[in-house]
Structures are given as structure tokens and as C-alpha cells.
Amino acid sequence: MSSPSTARIAYQILKGFEKSFRWYSRITSAARDRFEQADWRAVQNAARERIAIYDQSLSEAVAEIYQSCHPHKQEQQFWRELKQHYLKQLDHHGQFELAETFFNSIIGRLFRHQKIDDEMMFVLPSRCYLPGQVRANVINSFDARGTIRSTLDAILSNYSFRLAYADQERDLQHLERYLRDSFSTSELAAIHKVEILQNVFYRNKAAYLIGRMCTADKHIPFVIALMHDPKGGLCVDTLLTDRHDLSVLFGFARSYFMVDTPHPAEVVAFLQELLPNKKHFELYIALGYYKHGKTVFYRNFLHHLQHSDDSFEAAPGIRGLVMAVFHLPSYGVVFKVIKDEFAESKKITREHVKDCYRLVKMSDRVGRMADTHEYMNFRLPRHRISRALLEELQQVAASSIELTEDEVIIKHLYIERKMTPLNLYLEQETDEGKVAAAIEDLGLCIKQIAAANIFPGDMLHKNFGITRHGRVIFYDYDEVCYMNQRNFRALPRSDDPYALDTLSVAPDDVFPEQFEHFIVGKRHLKELLKSKHPELMDPAWWQKVQQDMTGGLIRDVLPYPAAKQFRHRYPT
Template sequence: MTENNTQIQAKVAYQILQGFEKSYRWFTRITRGAQERFEQAQWQETHKAVKERIAIYEQSLSDVVAEIYQQIHPHQKDEAFWHGLKSAFMDTLDDHPQFELAETFYNSVIGRIFKHQRIDDSLMFVLPSRCFLPGRDREKVINAFDTSGTVRAMMESILSMYRFNTPFVDQEADLQSLDRALRQRLNREQLASVHTVELLKPVFYRSKSAYLIGRICMPDRTLPFVIALVVTHDRRLIVDALLTHRHDLSVIFGFARAYFMADTQYPAEVVAFLQELLPNKKHFELYNSLGHYKHGKTVFYRNFLNHLANSDDQFEAAPGIRGLVMAVFHLPSYGIVFKIIKDEFPESKKITREHVKECYRLVKMSDRVGRMADTHEYVNFRLPRHRVSQPLLDELLDVATSSIELTEDEVIIKHLYIERKMTPLNLYLDNETDETKIRHALNELGLCIKQIAAANIFPGDMLHKNFGITRHGRVIFYDYDEICLMHERTFRDLPKSDDPYALDTLSVSPEDVFPEQFEHFIVGKRHLKAILKELHPELMNPNFWRAAQEKSRRGEVQHFTPYDASKRFTR
């Protein structure tokens, strides 16, 4: 008997859900392994797990789409079939704990089938199928602790709840440090008013740290409550800090950091709780931070559509010096920049379009150590034509015409990246007059370059225009077209000679780098060069780069705490 459309729709909807759930089980299995990797100080395995978890999505998506093609001929189906398929898929999601992620997976399947030519809510979940009401599953993601006793008793209760298969170096000292830190933050009256301390059940693992994340609840306000833990080289546990300021939590969840490993079956509830702690973070940023970067893209797009509907400014070229590889534009009222690869590069850029894409993939797979902006890749991204300024449209058609398609109502960008907006460092330094802030920014610039190198990435083009500065004063690298792994460069000394033509006759390969020349081009103005050289003379020393290269070769994983060193407990 021939199956009717309803039966086929139900079967395909089930295939898609099964594909998603298989993918999520795989994702969860890797995430759950984070605790053992942390306890055993398996830092190389930690980095491998990060890469594997990012790759899961595309593999699962390809498998499901192949199964669907075995079941049906998609392009022989009419509109009604796809509308019915969406309805059938919605029926499978009743009370599903990851319904929002499943909807994004469904979108990816439809996008792959239609080659991302159809962005239509009747075919896919451009808008969510339901509103998520935080709180329904709150008890499934939260541990609440008794505050009627002493601070010390509460801290003991917390450390006994979150158990690790590795001993503390000195748990008594850690408990004393936690007690003292909280009493320094809250006076006696405030402590007496605390009625609840809540911590998320999942531990948040990233690189060499683990975080217990929650909040202190008082009648008139709540404060973040974060216990940061690290493992020593001999695999023993230390409480490194107690963080109770939103700024510290915001930096931990920064957009330039690697994704957390945090095991939960209720991601929407976890994100809702985090949003209450970090009201200035967008929902998509919090999903990204948990490693659900594909759903982060979906939530961003919804946020973007909502912003478009509630604003009227026009897209225009982003402030700063025009790039040689990317055309960059923004909507002034929105905190995102959009980047398109240009059609042609100048002779000085001996790279290809595919090389640029590979560089962005490399950053995605790397530990960004708080110094490299996360990016998201889109195809066939649509802008209302009337919102694109004519000068910008003219520029895009001039430098990136192969990526632009025009309709009467839309500008369709065939391939682009989005990235958090920052103030370009060169503009910041040009306009800042406070010498203390200038020194801080230049110190941050040097730290940024050093920490990227410690993460096994050579930044390549280190002109300060390729860095941005955040509202917290942190310098972030965001231009990736010349990055590479550290072992792909040879760091050489300049020849010592009285001959002014010695450098001209030196045999130089494309992989050769001369750090002693860095001072001439990282920053342009003489007094800025002097400050940078004073603060970070190592950057101009080939030995520093060779030592960093050797550490990467040996597989050493560096550790950079995202919070200020002054917050760390002394021992």
C-alpha cells in the first residue's frame, strides 16, 4: 500500500527528531567527560573534546539529510508537504526538554535541503513555536542551600554537594578563604538578610577551571555567587576565588572565550537563570557560551529581526580603516558588525577566499582565551533594501559583488560573518587623552598578543587597527585572515651588520618572521610605540616567540584566569 503524505510527514519528522536526539546524546557524552578530564588534568584531551563537540552538529545534520533523501525526493514535494512536515515535527516536541534546540536542528535540515534559499516561517522555525516560561523546570537545574546557619556551614554544604574524584590540597584553608571573602563582600546586616543561595546543578568546565555558578538572594537584590576551582599539576583541587560582582561573571561569559562544558538536559532553564544573573547578555550569547552555537545563531537572527522591526536607522560602513580582505558594516543602533569577504585582495595579501574561511574555522575550533572574538557564519543573509544606505550598497557592489544579490525589496548576502561590535583600538587611541587609559589599552594589547600566542595562534597582521577594545577595557583581536598555528612560522633574528643593505640580501621565506620589526608597525605613533615597548619588550624579541613556539610544540596548555588576579585567594 502506498503511504500517504501524512504518513510520510510523520516518518520524516521522526527521522529529524531522532537525528537531533542522537546528536544531543553525543554532545552530552562529551560534555559529561569534562569532569574526569578536569580531575585528571588532561588538558590536551580537553582541547580535543572542544573540537569534537563543535564538529558533532554538521556530522549529525549530514546523516539526517542523507536519510531523508533515501526516503523521499524533496524537490518533488509541494509547499503543502513542507507545511505539513513542520506541523508533524511540532507534534513530536510536546514537553521535549530541548525543544528549542530541536527546532534549530529542524531549521538546519530544511536549510540544507533548500540550500538556504528559503527563509520562511511556514517552512521552518524562523520564530519559535512557543514561548518558554522560565521556572517550570527550575528545580531540575538548581540546588538551593540553607542560609539559616553560619557562612562556614553553608560553604561546607556546597563543597560536599559538588563532589570531585580528586582531593583538595587544603579544604580547611579553602573554607576559611570562602568565609572570609563573603564576609568582606557583605556586612553583618546584609548577611543576616540572605534568605537563599542558589547554584546551578551543572558545573561549568572550561580549560583548566571549573565554576559553580549561582546567586545570593536578599530581599532587595541578588548578587552573583561563583566559586572558581582549579586543579594543580599533581591533580589536587584548589578553590581559587569567590566572585560576587556582575562584572566578573560577565567577563567569565565573555564573547571571546571558549564554550563551557556544562551538562544539562534543560538548556532553556539554565539560560533563563543565567539571563537573570546577566541581564545585559543577550540570549544568543548565553546559548553560545554553553556550546549550542547553532541555536545561538537562530536566537541571534530572531533578536536581529526584532531589532529591525523596532528601529529605523540604516546600515552603513563600520567606523575605522577599511580592511584589505573584509568589507565591514554595521547598524549604528545594534551591537553587531557584519563582515563580507571581498572579491579581490591586493598583491600584499597572498591568500585566497578559502584560506580566509579556514582561518575563521581555526579560531572557532581554538581556545580563544578571552582574546579572540567569536564569529558566526551565515549564508543568504537578508537585509531590507530600504535600510541599506546607498553609499554602503555602492561599496559592497564594488568590492564584494559576487557575494551580493539584489531583489526589489532585499539585499541578499550570500556569505558573511557576524561579530560583536567593539571600538577599533586605533580609533580609541586616537581619541583618548587620559594617559592612564592609554597605558592600560597598550598593556592590554601586549597581553592580548602574548595570550593568543600561548594558545598556539600566531596573529599574523598585528596592526592595532585589527584589535578592538570592549566597554570593560579589554583588548580583543578580530582580524583573522593571516593567522596560523605557531609551528607554521619561523621566528628569526635580524642580521647584525653595519651594511645598510644586509636585510635586502637576506634570504627570506614566506614563513619567516622578524619580531624585532614589530615595534615599527603594531602601533604607529612614536609615543605609543615607546609605551608598548616599555610594557612588553618581549614582543620584539625572537627568543620570546621561539619559547612560546616550543611550549606549544610540547603540548603545554597555558592557563589564564578570566577574572582579575586580585580576586584569587592567596596561599
């Protein structure tokens, strides 16, 4: 057999990427139609399909390589040449950074992620992207030196839809009133230009226009949220100008946006100018390029390792029954490894745990479930692992750990944003107002997860975290399931003290009246939760949510407080 052509295989890989990107773009570009038609079930299906296409495209590309050569018989020089040929094809490529990640995924699939070598893959990027190269291709610019009304009118006219606004005059009045309420006359007069990303951001039941108001020495980021008006047609639901609100909109517990752009690097660069506290990998993930987000995260992680010297150690909080969780104190993520054996109370398997994490990945996380990223053969420097942590991992997750002289290799790993465990927060926080707010948000978190058709299962407060914005997020998925997979029942009422002992309880039965006994432990917190969210302890409420899901109802879960909706801010 003749020697395989590295140039030809490099060409095949790039064509595989471009086919995948076209597929991705077709799904994304149809978001406008789904939004205009209020086809919310199709919105959910498209989100799941778009996540799944990457692995399907990768499998096809790998199969083509096996038809061209025997990968495991090739020498190192073959892979060096392959990378160089591929690199030449990326000159002036509009998605070169995504194409590099696709190439990395090919190498990872061929070698089961056991070879992390910059000579044969793009561990480091081939070049840095300089923002502004195609800025004119991703933003619309509006002259704001006229009246506020004329600028707003130009914006809404430019971003038109086939579905008309229910009351555009009302919406323009709301926008202008909000600006005059929020900024001084001199601040508004200083705005000379408004820049808005050309592509509308779609997610769930909303569409978002994202941009900034520019003065001579600063810019003010904003988001215009568009939704369907209850009376028919479209409406401007709100205008957000607080960076906190924008940060939550792009939060790690939310589903990915649908944004159809051939210039993702430029869009990400613009977004980071609006949200400087968001890292590049977070923004790529928010746009749906979660595989490339993993690549950028890994590069960021390697850079942090080089510029830090603290040790990996067990994460604070109560030890989990299913996962061993650790962190690097100076870095903002936690690492989760499935244990070899589970506690007797956990009647589940390793594959069940993986399935649960996949279920959450493919679902609408409604801002209440942390996104997780799965890695194979993740390498950590052995000298940075604390002795206590290494001993714990060897004791509870030995099958997932491989040791070399210099490295600890974790064969299967989840990475998740670091949060303060809610149980620790409630123990340490002395401000009663903040405690009450956290308990109220805990109940709201559970309700919103249920509204996304997911039953959290184990709702102990140790399985929730709280963000720096005070938002409660669920992060323990080993018992999650769809709502229709549980039978919510009322506890039987009987004078017979032995009635509960003889009650027939099926594995899928759930008794919400018992929730108050284990969601939070202390009596005053239980009473607070019951007073704020009595529905959680009512089986009828859970049954009604099930019925809504069966009937196809998809609830609104806003990424901002309802009080900020114009209909509540400016009631007629």
C-alpha cells in the same frame, strides 16, 4: 513512487536531533573526568569535536531524507505538513528549542538557505519558554540562615570530586574571609538562601560553581572557581561576586563551557537572572549551543529591525584589505563580507580566509579572539541599506551580493560583536591612564593568543577592538596560523648596508624585532608597548612559546585578573 509520509520524515528528523544531542551530551558529561585527570589536551580535543558534531549529524539526517523522498519535487503543502507533524512531537520535549533549530538547519541544508519561510520552518519560535518550569531540576538550594562557615561547608561537600581538595580548610577560610571583606555584617545576615546550578561549568583548566545569594529583596550572583592546586589536588582559586567579572567570564571571546544538562532553556533562564545584560542568544552560545544561539540571534535581529529605522552603513575605522565591514548603528554587531579581490600585499585566497575563521572557531579563544558566526544567504531589507554602502558592496564584493526589488541577499557572511576599533580609541581617548591601560592590555592580548598556540599574523592595532569593559580583543583572522607554522628569527647584524637586501627570507619567516614599527604607529605608544611588553620584540620569547607548544604545555589563561586569585589576595 508513493507520496512520502511527512509524519515519518518528521520522526526521522527528531531522531536525528536526539542522536546529535546524545553525542553532544556524551562529550560534555566527560568534562568532569578530563578535569579531575588534568587531561588538558583531551579538553581541547573535546571542544573541537563537540563543535564539529552538529554538521556531521545534520549531514546524516539530510541523507536519510533523500532516501525517503525527492525534497525539491515536493510542493509547499508538503513542508507545511512536515513542520506541523514535527511540532506535535515537540510537546513536552526537554530540548524543544534546540530541536526547532535542528529542523531549521535541515531545511537550510536542503534549500541552501534560500527559503526563509515560517510556514515551513521555525523562523519564529513555536512557543515562549516560561522560566521556572523545571527550576528544581537545575539548581541546588542551601539554607543560609546558619553560620557562613556551615553554608560554605555544605556547598563544597555537595560539589565533591574524585580528586580531593589539597587543603579544604584553607579554601573554606578564604571563602569566608572574602565574604566578610566584601559585604557588611547586615548584608551577610540578610542572606537566607543560596542557589547554585546543579551542573558544574567546565572550561579549559577550571571548573565553576555558578549561583546566587538570596535576600528578601535582591540576589547577589557569584562564581566559585575551582582549579588544580600547584601542590596537587583541587583548590578554590577565587570567588567572584562582581557582575562585571561574571560578564567577562561569559564573554563572547571565550571558548564554550561544557555544561551537561537536559534542561538548557531553564539553565539559560537562570543565568539571565544573574546577568540581565546578557541576551538569550549570548548565553546559549556560551553553553556551547552555538547553532541555536545563531537562531535566537536572528530572531532578535528581526525584532530589532521592526523596532528601528536607521540604515546599514560602513563600519567606522580603516577599510580592511580582505573584508568589507558594515553595521547598523543601533545594533551591537558588525557584518563582514569577504571581498572579491584582495590588495597586492595579501597573498591569500577566499578559501584561505574561510579556513582561518574556522581555525579560530575550533580553537581556545582565551578571551582574546571574538567569536564569529557564519551565515549563508543572509537577507537585509534593501530600503535600510545606505546608498553609499550598497555601492561599496557592489564594487568590492559583487560575487557575494544578490539584489532583489526588496532585499539585499548576502551569500556568505560573518557576524561578530561590535567593538570600538583600537586605533580609533587611541586617537580619541584623552585620559592618559586609559590609553596606557589599553596598550598594556594589547600586549597581554597578543601574548595570550600566542599561549593558545595561535600566531595572529597581522597585528596592526586597527585589527583589534576594545570592549566597554576596556578589554582588548583581536578580530581580524585572515592571517592567523598555528605557532609552529612560523619561523621566528632575529634580524641579522651587519655593517654592510646591503645585508638586508641579500638576506634569504622564506615566506614563513617572522622578525619580531620589527613588530614595534607596525603594531602601533605613534612614537610614544611604541615606547609604551616596548616598556610594558619587551618580550614581544624578542624572537627568543616567541621561540620559547613555540617550544612550549611542541612539548605539549598548555598555559593557564585566567578569565579574571590574577590579583583576584586567593593565593595572591591572601598569601600565606
